[in-house]
Amino acid sequence: MNTLLNKALLLQNTRALVCAASSVQSQVLTTQMPLGLLLTNRQYRSMPTHGIGKYRHLLPKALPKKKKDRVQAKQIKAATATEFGVFNVCVSGYDMTLVEHYSQYIHNLCNHLDIKADESYALPTKSTEVMVMQEQGTKMYVDAVLKTHERVVQISEMKATLLPILMEVVLKNQPEGVQLCVKQHTEVDFQSRFKTRPELEGLLAKINN
Amino acid sequence: MAAPFTRVCRPLWRIITTTTLNKGARNISSSRQQWSAQNVKTAVAASPWALHGAVCLQRLPVVSQDRSPIEEEFMELMHQMELERSLLSDHELRLLEDAARMSRKQEEDYDSDEEDEDYRDKEIVTAQDLEDTWEQKLKQFQPAPRSQGVDKKDMGSSERCLADSLILLVKKDVGSQKLWLLPQIQWQMGETLRQTAERALASLPGADLKATFLGNAPCGFYKYKYPKDIQKEDSVGAKVFFFKAVLSSHKHLPLEKNSFAWVKKDELQDFLKPEYLKQVRRFIMAL
Numbered sequence: 001m002n003t004l005l006n007k008a009l010l011l012q013n014t015r016a017l018v019c020a021a022s023s024v025q026s027q028v029l030t031t032q033m034p035l036g037l038l039l040t041n042r043q044y045r046s047m048p049t050h051g052i053g054k055y056r057h058l059l060p061k062a063l064p065k066k067k068k069d070r071v072q073a074k075q076i077k078a079a080t081a082t083e084f085g086v087f088n089v090c091v092s093g094y095d096m097t098l099v100e101h102y103s104q105y106i107h108n109l110c111n112h113l114d115i116k117a118d119e120s121y122a123l124p125t126k127s128t129e130v131m132v133m134q135e136q137g138t139k140m141y142v143d144a145v146l147k148t149h150e151r152v153v154q155i156s157e158m159k160a161t162l163l164p165i166l167m168e169v170v171l172k173n174q175p176e177g178v179q180l181c182v183k184q185h186t187e188v189d190f191q192s193r194f195k196t197r198p199e200l201e202g203l204l205a206k207i208n209n
Numbered sequence: 210m211a212a213p214f215t216r217v218c219r220p221l222w223r224i225i226t227t228t229t230l231n232k233g234a235r236n237i238s239s240s241r242q243q244w245s246a247q248n249v250k251t252a253v254a255a256s257p258w259a260l261h262g263a264v265c266l267q268r269l270p271v272v273s274q275d276r277s278p279i280e281e282e283f284m285e286l287m288h289q290m291e292l293e294r295s296l297l298s299d300h301e302l303r304l305l306e307d308a309a310r311m312s313r314k315q316e317e318d319y320d321s322d323e324e325d326e327d328y329r330d331k332e333i334v335t336a337q338d339l340e341d342t343w344e345q346k347l348k349q350f351q352p353a354p355r356s357q358g359v360d361k362k363d364m365g366s367s368e369r370c371l372a373d374s375l376i377l378l379v380k381k382d383v384g385s386q387k388l389w390l391l392p393q394i395q396w397q398m399g400e401t402l403r404q405t406a407e408r409a410l411a412s413l414p415g416a417d418l419k420a421t422f423l424g425n426a427p428c429g430f431y432k433y434k435y436p437k438d439i440q441k442e443d444s445v446g447a448k449v450f451f452f453k454a455v456l457s458s459h460k461h462l463p464l465e466k467n468s469f470a471w472v473k474k475d476e477l478q479d480f481l482k483p484e485y486l487k488q489v490r491r492f493i494m495a496l
Contacts, residue, residue: 164423164453171269171455172374172496 076185077156084158086118086185089170092150093178102178103151106170113166115158123150123193154185257445258432262405263393265428265493266420268456268471271371272355303336364470367456375471376493378480379413384436389470389480391489393449402427406452416464420454428453429492431485451492 044050079085089106093099103120110117125147132143158166167182174180276284297305313319357368367375379392394409396402403425410420427450434446464471470480474495477486 160424161426164426164428167423168267168453168455168494169496172494174269176273 076187082160084155084160084163086154086156087158088183088185088189089153089155090150090181090183091152091178092148092181094146094148095177096147096149098175098178099149099151102173102175103153105173106153109166109169110153110155113162115162115166116156117153118156119152119154121152121154121193123152125149255443257443259444259447260396260402260405261393261447261449262396262402262409263391263449263451264406264410264420264422264454265391265451265489266377266410266418266454266456268367268375268377270374274372300336300339304340307335307337363466364472365464365466367464367471369471370473373473374494374496375473376477377418378470378472380468380470384439388482390485391451401425402450403452406450406454410454414468416469417462419457421457422452422454424453427451429488431488433484451489453492 077085091099091103091106107117107120128146128148129142130144130146131140133140170180356371359366359368361369363369369375377392378389380387380389382388383390392409392413394405394412396405400408403422407422410418429451431449431451432446433449434440435444440446472480474490474493477490477493481489
């Protein structure tokens with residue numbers, strides 16, 4: 001009798017527990033339940049509302065944040081008999097509006113003529129101090145600060161027959177006060193865009209010495 | 210003719226690897242390798258057409274073109290809009306501060322210790338003084354004249370019409386008559402057509418012109434037949450290939466008026482024959 005009562009009490013207790021835990025949908029209790037008393041709230045796949053409330057699959061895939069890779073130097077294409085490789089058109093001058101507008105003009109011209117302009121970047125501004133010697137005395141004082149701006153349009157794989165036409169148009173529309181320079185792109189040009197790291201270089205020198 | 214064309218195309222890669230063109234304020238200099246003459250293919254059948262290489266030498270515009278009235282008005286409008294939208298610069302702020310300080314000084318209960326620490330330097334040289342000194346300097350500056358004062362009709366000078374691009378024409382006797390045409394010379398065996406064009410420029414009598422050639426490909430072509438009495442079996446006429454070049458240095462002695470001329474595109478019709486003009490006009494850009 002006692003054992004029966006105990007069992008009944010045990011069963012009642014467990015049932016209470018299951019009822020309390022059904023809202024939590026704990027799978028642990030269900031496995032511990034003896035057969036005949038399976039009270040689960042898990043929805044079956046044929047149920048129309050199966051998976052209602054899922055939203056994770058609708059969000060865009062958030063890739064794990066990776067650290068910025070070191071910018072790799074692109075392979076500089078070599079020139080062939082009929083095409084140029086990679087060359088830079090550098091525009092420099094003191095007046096920033098003129099320099100920028102001229103470089104934009106060159107870029108738009110290349111787009112219009114179906115010439116591939118790989119990159120279009122700016123080099124850091126260089127400041128030049130103009131120092132004037134005083135009339136009486138040897139001291140020099142700062143008269144003006146001139147800033148030289150430089151913009152580069154990088155062109156790759158251009159047909160050689162098109163160059164005279166492009167150069168003529170570009171030269172005829174060159175504004176006053178702006179210098180134009182067309183030169184080949186080298187590794188040195190690419191590396192000069194990066195900042196130097198003096199501590200690293202110092203340590204490397206120490207290691208080598 | 211196939212032979213000269215291959216010679217035109219092949220040395221391209223050698224040019225590209227060693228060329229650096231620098232164009233600053235129209236001072237153009239370039240360094241190129243002198244490529245050696247290639248082996249002549251002797252197994253070429255002689256064609257009845259003689260080959261000539263010609264150069265279209267251009268003096269680029271030195272100053273920008275003048276604005277039309279509409280452009281002037283628009284420029285004024287844009288300047289005014291930019292001025293109205295802009296903020297005050299450092300210098301203008303300093304002017305206002307100085308003016309405020311002066312007005313404060315005139316009051317009776319003025320206490321100079323209440324001013325900022327760094328105003329003492331500004332008191333000696335005010336912003337207005339700086340502006341006056343700058344204006345004085347500006348008055349001393351003389352910009353270069355927009356036209357060199359050369360008469361527009363003086364065809365021999367390369368300083369005329371600084372806002373347009375000019376082309377060099379040469380008076381040459383072809384056959385029995387004297388004609389105005391672009392400098393040309395006959396092609397010789399063993400040289401590229403571009404070398405021919407360079408030779409044509411260098412062999413001009415009395416003119417020391419330094420030029421930069423733009424590319425190896427010719428820009429134009431003209432074909433003409435000799436008059437009937439000169440025509441033989443193996444010389445029917447001549448084919449002329451034009452190459453574009455840009456004048457490098459600025460200071461030139463004026464050239465002989467009777468044999469040289471610097472002309473604009475719209476003046477070409479006064480000098481060239483109609484057939485020749487039709488072909489030449491196709492590759493000359495008047496920008």
